[in-house]
Amino acid sequence: MTEVTVIGLGEMGAALAAAFLDGGHAVTVWNRTPEKADPLVAKGARRADDVRGAVAASELVVVSVKGNDSALALLESADLDGRTVLNMTDGTSAEARRVAAEVTARGAAYLHGQIMTIAPGVGHPDAVVFFGGRAEVYERHAPVLALLGGRGTLVSDDPGVPTLxxxxxxxxxxxxxxxxxxxxxxxxxxxxxxxxxxxxxxxxxxxxxxxxxxxxxxxxxxxxxxxxxxxxxxxxxxxxxxxxxxxxxxxxxxxxxxxxxxxxxxxxxxxxxxxxxxxxxxxxx
Ligand SMILES: NC(=O)c1ccc[n+]([C@@H]2O[C@H](COP(=O)([O-])OP(=O)(O)OC[C@H]3O[C@@H](n4cnc5c(N)ncnc54)[C@H](OP(=O)(O)O)[C@@H]3O)[C@@H](O)[C@H]2O)c1
Missing domain, CATH: 1.10.1040.10 (N-(1-d-carboxylethyl)-l-norvaline Dehydrogenase; domain 2)
Structure with missing residues (x-):
């Protein structure tokens, strides 16, 4: 079992976390409004008390919130060294590159993920996900990432390309x-x-x-x-x-x-x- 953390449990983040759980992975979750974690905790997820604890729990940290400024602000308190941050927060290509630069400067590997389906489509064999980042990082996590959609591909080593x-x-x-x-x-x-x-x-x-x-x-x-x-x-x-x-x-x-x-x-x-x-x-x- 691989450990995965999901930060942000809105419509999309909750669906991502559920897909990891359904795939048999140990999942740690955190959301600003804690009650949104309840259904996932009932399904077996572990609730983290804060972002710092959520990031510490897993090597792969998935972020899905509204806006990349929020994503960056949330990660500020965490020790990112040795982590892989998969940011699935929508925004512009420049924002994705900015998050990538800040996260990698703090010792983490970075992948950007652009999911091309609505929440109920997460995990579907036809669901498309565009990933951007270094190939070896993508390959390392490929089996877990495949749970998000059957049509996931690494489209570029540039983290701005998936959003484009x-x-x-x-x-x-x-x-x-x-x-x-x-x-x-x-x-x-x-x-x-x-x-x-x-x-x-x-x-x-x-x-x-x-x-x-x-x-x-x-x-x-x-x-x-x-x-x-x-x-x-x-x-x-x-x-x-x-x-x-x-x-x-x-x-x-x-x-x-x-x-x-x-x-x-x-x-x-x-x-x-x-x-x-x-x-x-x-x-x-
Ligand atoms: N929903 C979809 O079908 C869909 C499809 C493709 C892509 N996406 C992308 O997925 C991302 C998440 O969307 P969503 O649909 O899940 O949105 P959502 O249901 O509106 O949920 C927003 C999430 O962001 C969190 N959040 C917002 N501002 C925050 C802040 N300042 N600090 C901490 N947390 C904050 C919210 O926390 P609270 O619960 O505490 O408010 C919630 O977890 C977005 O980039 C969206 O464009 C969504």
């Missing part, structure tokens, strides 16, 4: 969801059922995801010229979407922002480039 990967997924998700919900507003305004639309448009919608690797390749190479489907062909379609939305009194702000981007790129001489050319706009250069 997480943001890239979420950013894509919000853009896609906004586009879909705008489309749903348009369809329902016309009295059409969205579910029925999806039945018919299934292949078109699935093709959107299969399109991403070619966009990724164009962006990575900085080569945007394409023989077909260039920005000049997107332009009239986006114009139609804005006009249809306007005619119906459906929101035009969302598709107009897309129209502005495409029009500008075309006006700047990129009419025959792929849609991926717009990454230059998002880069802010």
């Amino acid at each position: 990967y997480g943001m890239a997924v979420h950013g894509t998700m919000w853009g896609t969801l906004n586009g879909f919900l705008h489309a749903a507003a348009l369809l329902t305004d016309a009295g059409l059922e969205v579910e029925r639309f999806l039945e018919h448009a299934d292949a078109s919608m699935s093709a959107l995801v299969s399109f991403l690797p070619s966009l990724a390749q164009e962006v990575d190479r900085g080569e945007y010229a394409v023989p077909f489907g260039a920005l000049q062909h997107h332009l009239p379609s986006v114009e139609d979407l804005v006009r249809e939305s306007g005619d119906r009194g459906v929101d035009t702000e969302f598709p107009t922002s897309t129209l502005d981007l495409v029009r500008r790129a075309v006006a700047e001489g990129h009419a025959t480039d792929s849609y991926s050319r717009l990454v230059e706009h998002f880069r802010g250069r």
Whole structure:
């Protein structure tokens, strides 16, 4: 049995601790509001009186709280020498690197973990976790970390990368969801059922995801010229979407922002480039 400490027993921390317990590990827990530890203690976890004691109990110390400032403040009182801190607190990549720098300066190894599921999904074979940190640290704890999700991987030795990967997924998700919900507003305004639309448009919608690797390749190479489907062909379609939305009194702000981007790129001489050319706009250069 490996000893694991979990600091922070909110929705996520409690799920992480439960997964370690279910995996047969000795788990020590601490939470600012102590009663939140009760269900885990009932399942066999040991309650620490303070953070210092929680950190002393285990070599692997998992932190899951709201905000990296809180994570750092909590760890201040503890002796981190010889510990591995797995920080699963969300924030920016710079924050993750700052926690990593402070923790390693105090003699601990550091891993950052970005979990891509909600609490009930922790431990599921399909649950994705992006880890960042030194490979030997990750390998040392890999069997325990595997309990958090079947699709956990070390993505970089840079502890800031997992948060960037997480943001890239979420950013894509919000853009896609906004586009879909705008489309749903348009369809329902016309009295059409969205579910029925999806039945018919299934292949078109699935093709959107299969399109991403070619966009990724164009962006990575900085080569945007394409023989077909260039920005000049997107332009009239986006114009139609804005006009249809306007005619119906459906929101035009969302598709107009897309129209502005495409029009500008075309006006700047990129009419025959792929849609991926717009990454230059998002880069802010
Ligand atoms: N919930 C999810 O589905 C989910 C999914 C992916 C990632 N995450 C990430 O997991 C992390 C934890 O989220 P959560 O959903 O578990 O949040 P939560 O349910 O709101 O719980 C927040 C936790 O942080 C603790 N906390 C907040 N400020 C603190 C402070 N200043 N000092 C000490 N403890 C403090 C709380 O302690 P008290 O109990 O004493 O208030 C509690 O344990 C966040 O970074 C979140 O983004 C959550």
